[in-house]
Amino acid sequence: MAVTIAEVAAAAGVSTSTVSRCFATPELVRGDTRLKVLGVAASLGYTPNRIARSLAVGRSRSIALIVPDIANLFFGRIVKSAQSRARTKDYAVFLADTDERAREEYDLAVAMGKQVDGLLLVSPRMSEEQLHDIAERTPTVLVNRPLAGRSCVLVPSTEGMWQAVQHLYALGHRHCAHIAGARGSWSSERRSLAVREACEEFGMTLTEFGPYEPFFSSGVRAADPLIASGATAVVAHNDIVALGVVSRLNERRVSVPGDISVVGADDTLLARAASPPLTSVRIPLEEVGRRSADLLLDLLAPGEVPPPVEEVRVETELIVRRSTGPVRQEPGTRTS
Amino acid sequence: MAVTIAEVAAAAGVSTSTVSRCFATPELVRGDTRLKVLGVAASLGYTPNRIARSLAVGRSRSIALIVPDIANLFFGRIVKSAQSRARTKDYAVFLADTDERAREEYDLAVAMGKQVDGLLLVSPRMSEEQLHDIAERTPTVLVNRPLAGRSCVLVPSTEGMWQAVQHLYALGHRHCAHIAGARGSWSSERRSLAVREACEEFGMTLTEFGPYEPFFSSGVRAADPLIASGATAVVAHNDIVALGVVSRLNERRVSVPGDISVVGADDTLLARAASPPLTSVRIPLEEVGRRSADLLLDLLAPGEVPPPVEEVRVETELIVRRSTGPVRQEPGTRTS
DNA sequence: TTGAAAGCGCTACCAT
DNA sequence: ATGGTAGCGCTTTCAA
Numbered sequence: 001m002a003v004t005i006a007e008v009a010a011a012a013g014v015s016t017s018t019v020s021r022c023f024a025t026p027e028l029v030r031g032d033t034r035l036k037v038l039g040v041a042a043s044l045g046y047t048p049n050r051i052a053r054s055l056a057v058g059r060s061r062s063i064a065l066i067v068p069d070i071a072n073l074f075f076g077r078i079v080k081s082a083q084s085r086a087r088t089k090d091y092a093v094f095l096a097d098t099d100e101r102a103r104e105e106y107d108l109a110v111a112m113g114k115q116v117d118g119l120l121l122v123s124p125r126m127s128e129e130q131l132h133d134i135a136e137r138t139p140t141v142l143v144n145r146p147l148a149g150r151s152c153v154l155v156p157s158t159e160g161m162w163q164a165v166q167h168l169y170a171l172g173h174r175h176c177a178h179i180a181g182a183r184g185s186w187s188s189e190r191r192s193l194a195v196r197e198a199c200e201e202f203g204m205t206l207t208e209f210g211p212y213e214p215f216f217s218s219g220v221r222a223a224d225p226l227i228a229s230g231a232t233a234v235v236a237h238n239d240i241v242a243l244g245v246v247s248r249l250n251e252r253r254v255s256v257p258g259d260i261s262v263v264g265a266d267d268t269l270l271a272r273a274a275s276p277p278l279t280s281v282r283i284p285l286e287e288v289g290r291r292s293a294d295l296l297l298d299l300l301a302p303g304e305v306p307p308p309v310e311e312v313r314v315e316t317e318l319i320v321r322r323s324t325g326p327v328r329q330e331p332g333t334r335t336s
Numbered sequence: 337m338a339v340t341i342a343e344v345a346a347a348a349g350v351s352t353s354t355v356s357r358c359f360a361t362p363e364l365v366r367g368d369t370r371l372k373v374l375g376v377a378a379s380l381g382y383t384p385n386r387i388a389r390s391l392a393v394g395r396s397r398s399i400a401l402i403v404p405d406i407a408n409l410f411f412g413r414i415v416k417s418a419q420s421r422a423r424t425k426d427y428a429v430f431l432a433d434t435d436e437r438a439r440e441e442y443d444l445a446v447a448m449g450k451q452v453d454g455l456l457l458v459s460p461r462m463s464e465e466q467l468h469d470i471a472e473r474t475p476t477v478l479v480n481r482p483l484a485g486r487s488c489v490l491v492p493s494t495e496g497m498w499q500a501v502q503h504l505y506a507l508g509h510r511h512c513a514h515i516a517g518a519r520g521s522w523s524s525e526r527r528s529l530a531v532r533e534a535c536e537e538f539g540m541t542l543t544e545f546g547p548y549e550p551f552f553s554s555g556v557r558a559a560d561p562l563i564a565s566g567a568t569a570v571v572a573h574n575d576i577v578a579l580g581v582v583s584r585l586n587e588r589r590v591s592v593p594g595d596i597s598v599v600g601a602d603d604t605l606l607a608r609a610a611s612p613p614l615t616s617v618r619i620p621l622e623e624v625g626r627r628s629a630d631l632l633l634d635l636l637a638p639g640e641v642p643p644p645v646e647e648v649r650v651e652t653e654l655i656v657r658r659s660t661g662p663v664r665q666e667p668g669t670r671t672s
Numbered sequence: 673t674t675g676a677a678a679g680c681g682c683t684a685c686c687a688t
Numbered sequence: 689a690t691g692g693t694a695g696c697g698c699t700t701t702c703a704a
Contacts, residue, residue: 388680
């Protein structure tokens with residue numbers, strides 16, 4: 001059994017209250033007493049029992065991160081920075097992965113919500129009612145999902161998607177395809193909308209495909225209809241899907257960027273590591289993780305009286321790489 | 337405030353002991369009483385407070401996963417499956433990322449070890465003394481790091497690396513390079529050793545580079561010395577590094593696999609998504625996560641008296657893709 | 673089969 | 689500035 005506060009108190013010749021104060025509110029203890037207690041505690045190897053403290057205080061100093069898929073680099077990077085940020089503020093972080101199953105999100109969030117002080121829901125797909133219900137019970141911050149009256153960190157990607165279309169237009173493309181992301185995903189909708197608006201603005205023909213789940217296989221599947229559509233450029237919902245497209249295009253002997261230009265999104269490692277490297281819309285995912293963690297921890301801070309509802313938006317930008325190139329031929333003349 | 341056991345007891349007209357039993361040991365309660373209590377509990381929306389239970393029982397029904405880098409697909413996949421497995425057994429999972437900083441591993445593990453029932457250390461780099469010290473205090477399972485008398489899940493990759501060399505030899509390569517992984521990493525050492533032994537067996541010349549941290553930039557950096565070495569094939573420590581190499585080779589106008597064949601390891605999404613797709617050594621990471629979680633939870637099971645020390649090894653195999661090809665020219669004649 | 677009550681380790685209020 | 693003590697919500701003997 002670990003050393004308890006009572007043993008420290010006995011060994012230091014003070015009461016348990018004093019020992020407790022030395023750790024919780026050191027400024028309320030006289031200098032020499034504190035030094036003595038801390039010394040005894042150290043020599044005994046005492047460390048406060050967080051569980052006991054949680055029970056007494058009613059707060060656990062822990063938060064839970066709920067994400068659709070940790071093995072997706074997009075979420076991996078968010079989790080990494082959010083987790084790191086939370087730990088610097090002495091919050092422990094629970095992680096739960098819904099495996100892209102929207103159905104289980106709610107139950108999971110409710111269950112986790114009871115054992116933590118706050119919830120960070122990343123790209124949740126559940127209904128607004130369910131989200132409100134959860135936020136009502138546990139302080140919650142949403143990532144990539146707006147909700148009236150709740151704190152959220154949003155990445156509409158509008159600017160980046162617009163830049164992507166502008167880039168393609170400038171290269172001579174006039175028929176663009178878009179491969180949309182998952183149904184029910186707010187960021188998918190925003191990205192699709194941004195592409196649609198940009199194409200309209202530039203007078204480009206747009207063919208839309210989707211929704212597709214964010215898997216490599218989705219891109220592979222989307223490639224054939226894409227070829228058939230006659231589009232010479234494609235903006236995919238994200239890098240994974242984009243590379244699935246590239247893979248299938250290679251198989252079909254369609255050259256990238258010779259015959260078709262491909263743009264991804266998220267600018268994950270995949271984009272840089274691909275050959276040719278993928279032009280992609282950069283999302284500051286580390287910033288997203290950091291700011292969402294900060295937002296949540298602020299909500300939990302005892303000082304704050306009126307929980308500040310904020311809507312943080314981060315900037316996105318197009319990173320141009322070799323996967324996009326000028327139009328080489330007229331649409332429709334391709335033999336494949 | 338949430339509903340407590342006392343309120344349920346009052347409403348059901350029984351004692352708190354009985355309510356407690358209904359949830360913990362239902363078989364010790366008479367059928368009708370149990371039904372009644374459970375009914376009342378449900379109607380009141382009661383759920384046991386895990387923190388209070390933890391304090392009373394002395395166990396938290398939670399484990400911690402400590403990994404070097406969650407944003408690395410290798411660890412991401414392990415975390416994903418381990419986490420999922422633990423949750424099916426009603427264990428909550430803490431996640432902590434050391435950001436590849438071996439120095440902080442120990443302190444982190446010690447700190448986390450106090451608030452959880454068990455620790456899953458993935459590819460730890462700390463010293464054996466430190467590992468023993470931690471395992472002594474908290475039930476621990478190691479992944480990718482053997483330790484006398486402790487449970488661990490190991491992936492020596494020997495078979496897969498051997499197959500890689502055999503494959504390259506069969507394609508006509510006679511001079512192979514190896515780009516080693518991080519210093520202090522057990523799996524790096526094992527992989528290097530396996531390549532060394534295989535090259536010797538096949539009578540191939542081997543040039544070794546490294547150690548390199550598992551980053552894309554490491555591969556980029558390793559490519560130039562690789563070219564200078566005159567090797568026609570390279571086995572990289574993992575996919576990320578391999579793709580860094582490919583990227584730089586492309587820049588240098590060295591064709592893959594025309595001039596140099598490249599083999600990666602881990603067979604992450606990166607390998608499949610690359611163009612040309614990367615030949616890679618497949619590691620059953622989901623199995624690693626699942627089995628390590630199982631091992632740990634078995635250690636924690638109350639039934640077990642003598643903690644079974646196991647050493648689980650999983651099988652690896654080479655997945656051949658287009659990044660490897662026959663030798664096109666004699667070593668040394670390349671002009672680059 | 674059920675109940676009473678003593679903790680689990682810590683905090684926080686109330687005294688002093 | 690310090691001590692006494694009543695909980696926090698649940699589990700677990702021990703009795704009945």
